[in-house]
Amino acid sequence: MPQWSEYTDGERIKILRGMETRQSDLAEMTGLSLQTIQQAEQGKRLTLRTLIRIADALGVDTSVVLGQQAPRRSMQRDDRAMVRDLSRTVHDTAAGLLDITDPPALEELREASKACWDTYWRGSYMEAGALARPLLEQAAARLHDQPADEQAEAWGLLADAYRLAAYVANLIGSRDLAYAAIGHAQHAAEQAADDVRRALVMSGRSWVYLRDTRLADALTLAERAATDIEPKFSTATMEQLVAYGSHVNFAAVVASRMEDKERAADYLSQSHATGARMGQEYRAHGTVFGPVSATTQAVGINVALGETGKALSLIGDIKPVHERVLSGAARNRYAMDKALAQADAKLWDASLETLEGALLAAPQWARHQVLPSVIVSRVATGSTTRLRRVVELIGTASSTGGFPPATPRNAL
Structure with a gap:
């Protein structure tokens, strides 16, 4: 598949327009003539005025149309x-x-x-x-x-x-x-x-660093966020426990990405202790945490650490009734981690079954995930029919926008 920069300007306009928008629709959206749109897509004539209007109508920067930046x-x-x-x-x-x-x-x-x-x-x-x-x-x-x-x-x-x-x-x-x-x-x-909000923002910045592969910076901030609001369990409110539990759990996530097993295990222990103290899932300041969150998120952390056995053991303890208390996003993410653990354990049919269920249940959510493709790449054998269905589902999700997916900066 060509890189985005290898397409012509006209091809990029056509790809960005997608199947859902006709040339006549784009002409109406831009206030340009149909002939001007056709010429632009044919690469015959793309003036600055035409470029700016088309980019604005398509909701992208002009640099995307010109191939300097991928969509x-x-x-x-x-x-x-x-x-x-x-x-x-x-x-x-x-x-x-x-x-x-x-x-x-x-x-x-x-x-x-x-x-x-x-x-x-x-x-x-x-x-x-x-x-x-x-x-x-x-x-x-x-x-x-x-x-x-x-x-x-x-x-x-x-x-x-x-x-x-x-x-x-x-x-x-x-x-x-x-x-x-x-x-x-x-x-x-x-x-x-507000100390809790400051810590939540600090943890949020840590997550931005993590996705930008600034792992050392991410871990430093995640640890500071957790330390700054560490409560006394005997007097802590549910809001404080939500913030602290989610923070130490995220610190474990970052430590696992850095392959620091000892530090990740320490934070996981604190996460489980916080969830146990809470006794139920609770939401505060746009964050959700509790005993089920602690356990399901520990699955992904152990998968990242290569501790497949521990991940499968945790999965065995999580029942459907537990999953139902999770938010939709958390439930979907747990399904991805579960499928990845099953793939690593060479339980390929089970992995594909879990992945297919998640893709069918939340196709819009799946559009913004890279794990489905990672999981499929690890499935060496399994039901050919199910594998084909999963690949088609992933293809549908990733191509909804009408253009080839850009290579993500990382798969974290």
Whole structure:
């Protein structure tokens, strides 16, 4: 398959347009004539004016059309437009450019924030990104209207909104936007003087570093985030335990990527202890944690460490009734880790069955994952029919955007 830069400008426009948009549709979207669109796709004539209008209509930078930058993996035109809108909102709100004159009350904002995070944890990342844009605008406007001595909660809600934007951007590989949004979240959390939110933002930045393969930096921040909010179990609130448990668990994830078994095991022990203390799954500040989360996430950590036996032992202890208490995104991720552990154990038919079930249950979520392809590459033998079905499902998910998937920067 050719690299993105190897296509002609016209071919790239046609690929970005996709099957769902006709040339006549693109002409109407750009205000250009059908003949101009046809000439552009034939490589006969692409003026600067035409280039700018087409790029804007397709929701991409002009550098993507010109082949200087690959399009985002597995993103449809509407998805790309969402990312551009979210990016503009992140930068505009940080610059104080507001046009909302009647912002909602804090209680309404709290409910809106919870709804946005619920969407995110269902695994509907593009919808969460679309919701994050008005949430950011409204939170920034509320902050602007709050009396100076009553701004702490508004700053906290703004920090949560920026963190949501950073999470969505990080998942879809928009790394520059992720860095910008998490930076603004950090500033807002500092203004809120909220230790838990500061730690959540720090852990979020650690995750951005992890996806950017800055492993040492990621581990340093993850450990700081966990240490800064380590509670006394005898007096800790559920909110504090959620934050601490998720933080030590993520520190274990980063340690496992660095192949530091001793450190990962230590953090896993603390994660399990926190989950046991909680006794149930709990959600706070856009984060979910509890005993089931601790166990299911330990599966992926042990797989990363090459401890396939431990991973399978944990899988044996997790029953369907346990999985049902997880959020959609967490349940889908656990299915990927389970399939990967089964593949490593040469339980190829079981691995394909688990993977196929996850792909069928959450096709939109799967669009933004690289693990399905990794799992298939490890399945040496198995049901030829099921393997074919899984490969077709992965192909459908990764090609939804109408263009060949760009090679991800890493598979973490």
